[in-house]
Amino acid sequence: MARVLLFGPLRDLAGWRERELAATSLAELRRLLGADDPALAEALSAPGVQVALDQAIVRGDATLSAAAEVAFLPPMSGG
């Protein structure tokens, strides 16, 4: 199960902060999230939203291990 984390405005839009999903790739994870909540899937694909896989930024698709942590990071406002 991949652990999905949402931050900032994405968390408010989705109405949750953390969820576990059975997905073996980022693309599959996006599809699962989109089937449940199309507006969220669109927001997750918006320009400026970065994806961290196991706390490292990734671009494009990636394979997910069984214990992957996937975080969607909207544009950061800074400290």
Next chain:
Amino acid sequence: MIQLTKQPFDPGALLSGFCRGRAEVGAVASFTGLARAEAGATTLLELEAYPGFTEAEIHKIAEQARTRFDLADMLILHRVGQIAPGEPIVFVATAASHRREAFEACDFLMDYLKSRAPFWKKEHGPDGARWVEPRAQDHADVARWE
């Protein structure tokens, strides 16, 4: 040292502690950022971090400062969670042999923290709550160092 904290902190005590026992350092510069009330529009600031990732990204910023400036030491403390207007939100201190390095490293660290550190900021006020967008000025400030 780099630390995120949910607890309010006393910048004076931090500065005293940071200066203690430094017979050879010569120069300490510090910066304290306070949460702004924005003329009453903000009654509470909420700062969200990604535990582990946010600290690691701040470590990268600190490493850049170490490479760029001749520093003896530095301290970065950042609040997360709920912060009331007027409370310190960030404290940065730098120690170096001479003042120019200490001043510039402190300025550098703050510019990078304000634009590159993974934080999401929500302002709560009488008109509701809103997420703060990245500011163009913060990006212009960091561009000075590139």
